[in-house]
Amino acid sequence: MDTVHPAPPRAWAAAGLVAALAGLAVGHLAAALTAPRAAPLSALADTVIAIVPLEVSHWFIELVGTLDKPLLILGLGIGVAAVGAGTGVLWRTRPWLARAAVAALGLVGAAAAVALPGLGAAAAGPSLLAAAVALGGIEWWDRRFGAREAEGRRRFLAVAGGVGAAALAGSWWAGRVGPAGVEADREAVALPEADAPAVEPGPVADFEVDGLAPYRTPNGEFYRIDTAITVPRIDVDAWRLRVHGMVDRERTYTFDDLLGRELIERDITLCCVSNQVGGDLIGNARWLGVSLADLLAEAGVDPAADQLVSRSSDGWTAGSPTELVFDGRDAMIAVGMNGEPLPVDHGWPARLVIPGLYGYVSATKWLTELELTTFDAYDAYWITRGWSTPRPIKTQSRIDTPRSKADAGAVVVAGVAWAQHRGVSAVELQVDGGEWRPCDLSDVATGDTWRQWKYEWDAPSGDHTLTVRATDGEGEVQTSEVRGVVPDGATGLHTVRVTVA
Numbered sequence: 001m002d003t004v005h006p007a008p009p010r011a012w013a014a015a016g017l018v019a020a021l022a023g024l025a026v027g028h029l030a031a032a033l034t035a036p037r038a039a040p041l042s043a044l045a046d047t048v049i050a051i052v053p054l055e056v057s058h059w060f061i062e063l064v065g066t067l068d069k070p071l072l073i074l075g076l077g078i079g080v081a082a083v084g085a086g087t088g089v090l091w092r093t094r095p096w097l098a099r100a101a102v103a104a105l106g107l108v109g110a111a112a113a114v115a116l117p118g119l120g121a122a123a124a125g126p127s128l129l130a131a132a133v134a135l136g137g138i139e140w141w142d143r144r145f146g147a148r149e150a151e152g153r154r155r156f157l158a159v160a161g162g163v164g165a166a167a168l169a170g171s172w173w174a175g176r177v178g179p180a181g182v183e184a185d186r187e188a189v190a191l192p193e194a195d196a197p198a199v200e201p202g203p204v205a206d207f208e209v210d211g212l213a214p215y216r217t218p219n220g221e222f223y224r225i226d227t228a229i230t231v232p233r234i235d236v237d238a239w240r241l242r243v244h245g246m247v248d249r250e251r252t253y254t255f256d257d258l259l260g261r262e263l264i265e266r267d268i269t270l271c272c273v274s275n276q277v278g279g280d281l282i283g284n285a286r287w288l289g290v291s292l293a294d295l296l297a298e299a300g301v302d303p304a305a306d307q308l309v310s311r312s313s314d315g316w317t318a319g320s321p322t323e324l325v326f327d328g329r330d331a332m333i334a335v336g337m338n339g340e341p342l343p344v345d346h347g348w349p350a351r352l353v354i355p356g357l358y359g360y361v362s363a364t365k366w367l368t369e370l371e372l373t374t375f376d377a378y379d380a381y382w383i384t385r386g387w388s389t390p391r392p393i394k395t396q397s398r399i400d401t402p403r404s405k406a407d408a409g410a411v412v413v414a415g416v417a418w419a420q421h422r423g424v425s426a427v428e429l430q431v432d433g434g435e436w437r438p439c440d441l442s443d444v445a446t447g448d449t450w451r452q453w454k455y456e457w458d459a460p461s462g463d464h465t466l467t468v469r470a471t472d473g474e475g476e477v478q479t480s481e482v483r484g485v486v487p488d489g490a491t492g493l494h495t496v497r498v499t500v501a
């Protein structure tokens with residue numbers, strides 16, 4: 001076995017790296033055609049998230065914000081590429097050890113995918129295929145090109161690189177229209193008219209000021225927060241919503257069952273408990289769906305079941321107080337968002353929306369199960385990770401414009417304020433620490449949405465500090481006490497410094 005390979009280690013490293021990337025790309029394609037969440041890097045990233053200590057993930061999210069997932073994937077991709085390069089070099093002298101290393105990596109990816117909630121043994125396929133392609137690639141290189149001159153080696157790189165690129169292009173296509181693609185299904189859905197349409201807020205729901213968040217957030221601009229590395233792509237024909245737990249009768253609904261029920265339409269503002277003061281993890285949409293209280297009533301809820309656990313197809317859970325679902329608010333299973341079927345990123349085909357609760361305890365996307373239980377018996381996903389059991393949303397207000405500069409003279413200062421379900425009754429603006437000045441408020445139909453505010457400011461030149469505060473529908477003034485997002489939402493007043501010239 002003492003073959004001396006003429007190719008330098010550098011060339012072996014390049015061959016190993018390209019073979020590994022081609023393997024990843026083919027694995028990705030296989031997953032895109034079957035179960036996108038089983039793609040090697042996606043499954044590995046999910047596993048890292050599941051096993052990394054909480055302190056580490058908090059630290060990382062604080063450092064990079066919503067870039068956390070792309071960076072994790074990138075890091076893992078670089079890791080696999082590096083292992084590929086190392087394996088190439090190792091193959092030169094210890095081919096069996098190198099083969100074992102590639103096989104081991106494939107098995108790790110396969111195990112990670114099989115262990116994901118909602119995926120079965122077939123989820124091992126993409127990672128095993130990726131390892132097989134990488135192995136085959138280096139083997140081929142070893143036999144045919146390892147001994148050749150640079151010319152032949154380049155051919156290998158071109159072929160392997162081409163396979164990888166073609167597989168990636170194929171994955172993109174499969175994600176849109178292929179067997180695991182759901183866009184076509186989604187676009188084919190004709191949502192029925194609402195039986196109970198949303199009440200229009202009034203003539204001035206939107207001040208339409210430049211830079212001010214519109215009253216209704218377009219779907220494409222709606223913030224997205226979830227733990228999904230690859231969003232679940234649900235086959236709507238196979239989808240079922242199961243209601244079980246502490247109920248008189250278990251019930252199961254199809255998507256058509258939901259569409260055939262009485263549909264309500266409501267404007268409801270959704271926000272994330274991780275939103276910083278002045279942050280943009282908030283949006284307002286017109287949701288179409290079925291009343292959650294009606295649906296649960298059909299199952300007959302045990303009065304002792306104080307917690308409603310909603311579960312997503314990827315295993316994520318939220319726990320909401322059952323009491324709030326039945327207190328008359330418009331809690332719903334939403335199937336439409338701003339006149340369209342739910343976008344895949346926002347929970348297709350159905351999600352929960354409960355006005356007055358942060359998303360992590362109410363807004364389950366890719367909903368598959370509703371389980372009636374108790375808060376004593378079960379802690380949902382974020383509760384086991386240091387966040388509080390459900391508490392009311394904190395009253396907040398935000399200055400959208402101006403954010404840094406303005407021309408001297410008449411300046412419209414404007415923003416949004418929210419205290420979902422209690423509503424916003426007043427907003428005040430403070431300039432340079434002076435008295436609180438009342439702002440104009442837009443029209444709203446209910447307290448479940450945010451409310452725009454504006455103030456016409458005669459701005460003198462110089463540097464100024466603007467601060468905003470809201471009063472909720474119960475007369476409670478927003479607190480100035482500064483607190484972070486953990487465990488139940490940030491408090492403090494939003495302040496911007498503006499240079500007026």
Ligand SMILES: Nc1nc2c(c(=O)[nH]1)N[C@H]1C(S)=C(S)[C@@H](COP(=O)(O)O)O[C@H]1N2
Pocket residue numbers: 222223224225226227228270271272273312313314316345346347358359360363364365366
């Ligand atoms: N399945 C699932 N649903 C989820 C989450 C999640 O991680 N997985 N995150 C929740 C959180 S924390 C928030 S703030 C909202 C955000 O909904 P959006 O992405 O549609 O804005 O979804 C909620 N629903």
Ligand SMILES: [Mo]
Pocket residue numbers: 225271272273274358359360
């Ligand atoms: Mo959230």
